[in-house]
Amino acid sequence: MAFELPPLPYPDTALEPAYSARTISFHHGKHHKAYVDNLNRLIAGTALEGKTLEEIIQLTVNDPGKAAIFNNAAQVWNHTFFWHSMKPGGGGQPSGPLAAQIVETFGSYEKFAEQFKAAAVGRFGSGWAWLVADGKALKIVTTPNAETPLTAGLRPLLTVDVWEHAYYLDYQNRRPDFVQAFLDQLVNWDFAAANWSK
Amino acid sequence: MTHQLPPLPYAFDALEPYIDTLTMQIHHGKHHAAYIANLNKAIAGTPFEEMPINELLARINEVPEEIRTAVRNNGGGHSNHTLFWAIMAPNAGGAPTGALASAIDATFGSFETFKEKLTAAAINRFGSGWAWLIVKPGGALEVISTPNQDSPIMTGDTPILGIDVWEHAYYLKYQNRRPEYVANFFNVINWAQVAANFAAAQR
Numbered sequence A: 001m002a003f004e005l006p007p008l009p010y011p012d013t014a015l016e017p018a019y020s021a022r023t024i025s026f027h028h029g030k031h032h033k034a035y036v037d038n039l040n041r042l043i044a045g046t047a048l049e050g051k052t053l054e055e056i057i058q059l060t061v062n063d064p065g066k067a068a069i070f071n072n073a074a075q076v077w078n079h080t081f082f083w084h085s086m087k088p089g090g091g092g093q094p095s096g097p098l099a100a101q102i103v104e105t106f107g108s109y110e111k112f113a114e115q116f117k118a119a120a121v122g123r124f125g126s127g128w129a130w131l132v133a134d135g136k137a138l139k140i141v142t143t144p145n146a147e148t149p150l151t152a153g154l155r156p157l158l159t160v161d162v163w164e165h166a167y168y169l170d171y172q173n174r175r176p177d178f179v180q181a182f183l184d185q186l187v188n189w190d191f192a193a194a195n196w197s198k
Numbered sequence B: 001m002t003h004q005l006p007p008l009p010y011a012f013d014a015l016e017p018y019i020d021t022l023t024m025q026i027h028h029g030k031h032h033a034a035y036i037a038n039l040n041k042a043i044a045g046t047p048f049e050e051m052p053i054n055e056l057l058a059r060i061n062e063v064p065e066e067i068r069t070a071v072r073n074n075g076g077g078h079s080n081h082t083l084f085w086a087i088m089a090p091n092a093g094g095a096p097t098g099a100l101a102s103a104i105d106a107t108f109g110s111f112e113t114f115k116e117k118l119t120a121a122a123i124n125r126f127g128s129g130w131a132w133l134i135v136k137p138g139g140a141l142e143v144i145s146t147p148n149q150d151s152p153i154m155t156g157d158t159p160i161l162g163i164d165v166w167e168h169a170y171y172l173k174y175q176n177r178r179p180e181y182v183a184n185f186f187n188v189i190n191w192a193q194v195a196a197n198f199a200a201a202q203r
């Protein structure tokens, strides 16, 4: 069973104007799809065919001979997680147990938002910023290129893609504006809260 | 204020249709300018403030650890982009001549093979980075790629031609189609400048 590009959890116009349908058409339809296609091509006929995405990621991480497989597998996972980290009418603040934990860990939602934005803006080059669970603790981490917190034993709750392709058509060099829009208008706290409660 | 944004050696629209005007404006006026501003901030008040950029990169390991990453990223960004603007020109492209052409043939077998190697290096760099034609300390030519804004100067080599494959270099015009951007880049290579860089690297 080859991997398939998961459909977007909302119509491609649903995140307008903070995240344009044009950006989504390339980001989902070209970039995410290319990672899926490359992965299928790279694992066809190998021992990795038939494994789950998570298994492939764990089996190839830190193996220089399997860097291309890891990169594509992790990018498939990361992008699927990213689409769910946003929703139409998103933004605002979390509620429930995750909200309480954010206040306990960071002091306030505002302090969390400040640190998350600084992390996302400060990741030099291509990569991702994440809110993760480290056991019972919350952390903000960033990863370069395709790397994912999964391989460090961390449980992702939320992510923002800060590869330039994620925002260049809408924001060009203004990554801070994109991350601000992600927090104010896009972020799906229900998804993060559900991941936290798992 | 040590380092300053060098003016583009041609008009912003001079590389059309291969590299579009808006990309050139943002790339030079925003990205390159930001590397310089961040570099100046990092080295302010340190003994490295007055050092020429490429000497600073060659001596990156002497830079204090607390500012080394900032100097590496932003100093690399400044040097790399300065070279990048110079090795492109309007009405350029084609193939090199003279000593550089002979060296490329001797090293890679032919210009076409060199072109394939540089193209592959540019396309296969995962994430952000650069593909380069460098001169090694012994004078040999080599095609390499570096991640992010790492400069070949940091490892003792001399870059004489570089192609920026950060997505900001091509996304407005080419989006996900990096191979098309790389193919078109060959139409704007200023081989006279690359040959001059090659000659300077021999000395």
Ligand SMILES: [Fe+2]
Binding pocket: A027, A031, A079, A161, A163, A165, A166
């Ligand atoms: Fe992406």
Ligand SMILES: [Fe+2]
Binding pocket: B027, B031, B081, B164, B166, B168, B169
């Ligand atoms: Fe650039």
